[in-house]
Amino acid sequence: KKTGALIAIERETRLENYIESGIEIDAKVNSELLITIFTPNTPLHDGGIVISGERVAASGCLFPLTQNPKVSTTLGTRHRAALGLSEETDAIVVIVSEETGGVSVAIGGRLTHDLDRESLERVLGNLYRPDSKNRK
Structure with a gap:
């Protein structure tokens, strides 16, 4: 069985309401933290994470x-939630399927399925700059 994940990356639209619906973490993003969060049957694994x-x-x-x-x-709940958030905000939402391990991205209400690592890096590189000066 694969590990599923739902990751919202904040851009211009602030995601405070969604952050407040979860458990505050406030930690630097790293692979070990993400693996720990999304390990099944842990207190933090249900729902999504917000990266700000x-x-x-x-x-x-x-x-x-x-x-x-x-x-x-x-379409499963994880993908439906990613689409829903991307319809209401400008967030980039990354989904990892628990069934297939496939990676999808939801942006602006559109879902792109089965991205390989290179494609995902290109999408994120083109759309996300954590140090962007135009953040509100």
Whole structure:
């Protein structure tokens, strides 16, 4: 069984409401922390995390599920939550499927499935600058 993950990366739109729905972490992002958070059957693994700047702001966050009737009924809750948040904010939402281990990204209400590492790095590199001067 793979490990699923739901990661919202804050951009211009502040995600305070979603951060407050979870458990405050406020720690520098690193792979060990992410693995620990998303390990099944741990207190922090349910829900999503919010990354603000270069820090994990909170985990166990609740994101709104998409209400789009065109979304496939086969799409799981994690992907629906990613789409929902991306419809309501400008966040980049990264999803790792618990079933397949495949990585998808939701941006602006659109889902891109099965990204390889290079594609994911390109998407994140093009859209996310943690030190961006134009943050509100």
